Amino acid sequence: xxxxxxxxxxxxxxxxxxxxxxxxxxxxxxxxxxxxxxxxxxxxxxxxxxxxxxxxxxxxxxxxxxxxxxxxxxxxxxxxxxxxxxxxxxxxxxxxxxxxxxxxxxxxxxxxx
Amino acid sequence: xxxxxxxxxxxxxxxxxxxxxxxxxxxxxxxxxxxxxxxxxxxxxxxxxxxxxxxxxxxxxxxxxxxxxxxxxxxxxxxxxxxxxxxxxxxxxxxxxxxxxxxxxxxxxxxxxxx
Numbered sequence: 001x002x003x004x005x006x007x008x009x010x011x012x013x014x015x016x017x018x019x020x021x022x023x024x025x026x027x028x029x030x031x032x033x034x035x036x037x038x039x040x041x042x043x044x045x046x047x048x049x050x051x052x053x054x055x056x057x058x059x060x061x062x063x064x065x066x067x068x069x070x071x072x073x074x075x076x077x078x079x080x081x082x083x084x085x086x087x088x089x090x091x092x093x094x095x096x097x098x099x100x101x102x103x104x105x106x107x108x109x110x111x112x113x
Numbered sequence: 114x115x116x117x118x119x120x121x122x123x124x125x126x127x128x129x130x131x132x133x134x135x136x137x138x139x140x141x142x143x144x145x146x147x148x149x150x151x152x153x154x155x156x157x158x159x160x161x162x163x164x165x166x167x168x169x170x171x172x173x174x175x176x177x178x179x180x181x182x183x184x185x186x187x188x189x190x191x192x193x194x195x196x197x198x199x200x201x202x203x204x205x206x207x208x209x210x211x212x213x214x215x216x217x218x219x220x221x222x223x224x225x226x227x228x
Binding site for chain 1 (some may be wrong): 154206221
């Protein structure tokens with residue numbers, strides 16, 4: 001069935017360095033790709049999203065890229081700060097035919113001061 | 114967390130007992146969801162609602178039932194709790210579904226332990 005693979009499961013970076021989290025989806029009908037950040041003890045919160053007709057989107061220090069041919073999308077965080085430490089989830093949404101909202105398994109990011 | 118309140122925040126119960134988790138929203142969003150979060154599985158949909166008294170199953174619905182008698186409240190019930198239902202449960206809401214731009218807003222979660 002449809003799934004979203006997310007890598008790596010854990011990632012440690014030095015403060016100020018960049019972090020990249022990658023996701024691969026299986027269903028080419030996926031057309032919306034949000035990213036959620038989950039801080040300890042809280043629910044996931046949407047931080048950025050991208051539609052299938054766009055290749056890249058930026059919002060300050062975070063950016064998302066989408067390669068529809070390869071079915072890959074990635075989250076890029078530049079100039080990482082300690083407050084970026086959290087679990088990040090990608091998701092792929094299929095809204096044509098049978099609707100599905102499928103989450104990746106999450107990446108725990110640790111920013112080391 | 115976007116006007117979403119989950120209760121209780123923590124619950125410890127025994128195998129075989131019924132448990133009800135509550136989600137209350139003040140956003141007047143049409144769609145409400147219950148997810149469970151487990152290590153290695155991410156977030157998995159249990160049930161969702163698309164209106165008062167309108168609900169449907171998600172991918173892991175066995176052992177769970179839901180009810181929505183008011184727009185603002187969505188209840189998740191474990192009829193007879195099992196240890197495999199030990200998890201963190203999240204309620205989410207959205208005002209769109211099936212339109213390609215669905216942003217989910219999550220509550221703070223309920224940590225449920227079934228002993």
